[in-house]
């Protein structure tokens with residue numbers, strides 16, 4: 001039986017760590033040829049070493065997804081490396097700032113939305129332009145459970161993740177013209193460096209038990225839990241999925 005992503009050329013952003021690193025490993029295992037990027041060069045090189053040691057094919061690039069010229073160069077490199085681009089997993093993101101809304105500065109707003117919302121927009125824009133040339137492609141964006149529900153001390157983050165769902169649905173609505181399916185995943189709390197920072201924040205500690213209780217499978221997620229779903233959405237098995245916002249949250253958003 002052919003592997004799920006056999007021969008597909010796929011970009012992954014935010015691949016230095018957490019969910020992006022797990023995706024690189026699992027996509028390569030499924031036969032994808034990768035171009036992985038992050039603004040953390042050492043981290044993305046380390047991920048690439050892991051992929052190569054497991055026999056995978058991978059190129060790397062240092063990219064700040066909030067910079068349009070760098071994002072354009074990323075998609076161009078994907079096409080240059082593999083002849084065309086089949087898929088992209090836009091996963092790079094920064095965490096919430098744990099401030100009351102009244103204390104957020106405009107700089108705070110731009111710091112989070114510049115990566116989580118603008119970065120996703122720029123990636124989707126340039127990836128569709130590249131994929132359109134071959135008339136087909138699939139994109140998955142990482143939103144969050146915070147794309148459909150909210151919590152205190154994270155207005156800038158909640159807004160950025162609601163935006164990811166909006167960008168996904170907007171771009172997906174053009175699939176009839178572009179041939180590119182666009183979906184997003186909505187992770188609950190996933191054990192990555194991002195959550196470790198949050199859990200170690202004294203302001204979050206009192207909310208820890210109630211957050212865990214809302215993950216009704218009885219645990220927080222692992223990076224692979226999300227990467228498996230992104231991998232499926234990028235595969236031809238998901239050919240009838242477009243504009244979907246798929247919860248990967250252990251039941252969090254049901255309560």
Ligand SMILES: NC(=O)c1ccc[n+]([C@@H]2O[C@H](COP(=O)([O-])OP(=O)(O)OC[C@H]3O[C@@H](n4cnc5c(N)ncnc54)[C@H](O)[C@@H]3O)[C@@H](O)[C@H]2O)c1
Pocket residue numbers: 013014015016017018019020037038039040043063064065066091092093094095115119142143144145186187188189190191192193194195
């Ligand atoms: N961990 C969670 O509980 C959780 C929950 C919901 C959504 N998410 C989302 O999942 C995605 C991955 O996060 P993670 O949990 O793996 O965290 P992580 O911090 O381990 O990984 C995020 C990666 O994105 C990179 N990055 C950040 N800004 C960037 C930029 N401007 N350009 C390029 N790379 C950049 C970081 O260097 C890092 O490698 C994020 O979009 C995050 O918002 C995470």
